[in-house]
Amino acid sequence: MSGSLAGRLPGPVMVAAGCGGTGRELEPYAGPDGLSGLDLVTRSITLDARAGGPAPRVVEVPGGLVNAVGLPNPGLEHFLATELPWLVRAGARVYVSIAGSTMGEYADLARRLSRAPGVAGLEVNVGAPDEVGAGLFEVREPYHSASVIAAVRREFPSDRPVLAKLRPDVSRIVEGARSCHEAGATAVVVGNAVPAAFPDGRAGGLSGPAIAPVALRCVAQVHHALPDVPTIGCGGVHDLRSANAYLDAGASAVQVGTALLHDPTTVTRLRAALSPRPDAPPDPRPEETR
Amino acid sequence: MADPGPVHPSVHVEGEVVATKRVGGYRHLTLTAPGVPERFRAGNFVAVSVAGHTARRALWVHRVRASSAFGPTLDVVVEARGSGTTWLAGQPVGARIAITGPLGRPFALPRDAVSCLLVGEGYAAAPLFPLAERLRERGCAVSLVVSAPDEARLLSALEARRSARSVTVLTADGSVGQRGTVADHVDDLVRRSDADVVYAAGPHTVLRSAAAAAERAGSWSQVALETPTPCGTGLCHGCPLPVVGEDGVERVVRACTEGPVVRGDRIRWDALGDDR
Numbered sequence: 081m082s083g084s085l086a087g088r089l090p091g092p093v094m095v096a097a098g099c100g101g102t103g104r105e106l107e108p109y110a111g112p113d114g115l116s117g118l119d120l121v122t123r124s125i126t127l128d129a130r131a132g133g134p135a136p137r138v139v140e141v142p143g144g145l146v147n148a149v150g151l152p153n154p155g156l157e158h159f160l161a162t163e164l165p166w167l168v169r170a171g172a173r174v175y176v177s178i179a180g181s182t183m184g185e186y187a188d189l190a191r192r193l194s195r196a197p198g199v200a201g202l203e204v205n206v207g208a209p210d211e212v213g214a215g216l217f218e219v220r221e222p223y224h225s226a227s228v229i230a231a232v233r234r235e236f237p238s239d240r241p242v243l244a245k246l247r248p249d250v251s252r253i254v255e256g257a258r259s260c261h262e263a264g265a266t267a268v269v270v271g272n273a274v275p276a277a278f279p280d281g282r283a284g285g286l287s288g289p290a291i292a293p294v295a296l297r298c299v300a301q302v303h304h305a306l307p308d309v310p311t312i313g314c315g316g317v318h319d320l321r322s323a324n325a326y327l328d329a330g331a332s333a334v335q336v337g338t339a340l341l342h343d344p345t346t347v348t349r350l351r352a353a354l355s356p357r358p359d360a361p362p363d364p365r366p367e368e369t370r
Numbered sequence: 371m372a373d374p375g376p377v378h379p380s381v382h383v384e385g386e387v388v389a390t391k392r393v394g395g396y397r398h399l400t401l402t403a404p405g406v407p408e409r410f411r412a413g414n415f416v417a418v419s420v421a422g423h424t425a426r427r428a429l430w431v432h433r434v435r436a437s438s439a440f441g442p443t444l445d446v447v448v449e450a451r452g453s454g455t456t457w458l459a460g461q462p463v464g465a466r467i468a469i470t471g472p473l474g475r476p477f478a479l480p481r482d483a484v485s486c487l488l489v490g491e492g493y494a495a496a497p498l499f500p501l502a503e504r505l506r507e508r509g510c511a512v513s514l515v516v517s518a519p520d521e522a523r524l525l526s527a528l529e530a531r532r533s534a535r536s537v538t539v540l541t542a543d544g545s546v547g548q549r550g551t552v553a554d555h556v557d558d559l560v561r562r563s564d565a566d567v568v569y570a571a572g573p574h575t576v577l578r579s580a581a582a583a584a585e586r587a588g589s590w591s592q593v594a595l596e597t598p599t600p601c602g603t604g605l606c607h608g609c610p611l612p613v614v615g616e617d618g619v620e621r622v623v624r625a626c627t628e629g630p631v632v633r634g635d636r637i638r639w640d641a642l643g644d645d646r
Binding site for chain 1: 379382419423424468470597600606
């Protein structure tokens, strides 16, 4: 299996791309150990800085959020100079999410990040809900995403994971996961936000508890068809039960995203629940706030 | 202006409603929230989780008590506008609520005992009340203006009379105080108070007219922005605020982490647009 040399897989709980701020904003809620040992996927980093989209970027709907944030980020240069060193010093295991408008940009990002100290792995954003609107490389067909993964894999050391984050499209997910894995993805993240529209018709992505059943179906299908492909479940994870649903369906890990916007301690609680330390002191906080 | 000082990390805790009262069109809630009142500075806000809703509800803090029968408490003012705020306004004494705070950058305070004009509209005027107390402690001369479309949406300035040298009440319909809007009166108010600093809190139109009046008078301004913040904590990048940086470069920052209090002359008002 390709990518089998790619070191340790993250998990069982990770911070999903785009829901952890720059990482710093999570620290006050990360408990006594802070970000130490936390598998954190950064918001998507592009070669050049992006200001992000116009307001409203996020609108609440029943069961979740419709969002089109527009990948605001300071660009690779600034990220390497400031945000990455901070995260590394805080002890986080940093998976840098990368997004590009061309295959060449993905390759450039991978090459430069391969030399940056402290990058545990990459997550390639090939499943944005509206990649054309966001100015990203179009990945209509599984072979489009597979060629991006191959370009990234060529530039990134084989002993570190490359994750492919896919669109949770039930009809295409197995094909997409297979192509990306064959192209060198260590694991597939299933999935990104579901393509949706704002109440005014603008394109966006739906995320949150509402999409959990969809992403869960995708994870189950991938695991059934491709049991050797490590799969990371993402979509509506907010408590032990929703996390376990993915793990039971065959996911090797889960990512927590939108739930952090509702309760910034979610990742901390899930990490504690899924990897208990025998010597851990009892949590003094009341049950409902944990 | 003095730097707001070290930022104390915010906490996510379970609070409890210990008192509630209806005042005009608003519901005032007094909450315990262990660790939040102790860290609070005027201009900070709190984010509340509402059951069944993914996004948070951001609330201004109207008052902080260092001690009470319930320990330290904070007061928030809720206007029931949607299902989330309606739920919140309906919470009875004893209800438990997940609260994150204090959040955002507070008002910067002047180093010297200068003259300050505080202008607020509607429930969003709330952060000016703890600010008035802090300014008075520093020996500043505080002139407070509370405005509203009508009396029901006016925050009572009675308690603020202790902290303020003068209090002006404006209502658009003239139901109480002087008739007119902040935009109508603000230049005159800046002149009469001889304000070195103008602090404003309320809808964008109010902030913009206060910031412009301050600029015309050669004064500083600090405005507390009421911008929808889906998470309130800086995690989602969902509250874009167009500004001009200290370096003169235009950029878009997060209203929840770089704000909610921003220097009025730093905001690109045309790009920000009207209240949403």
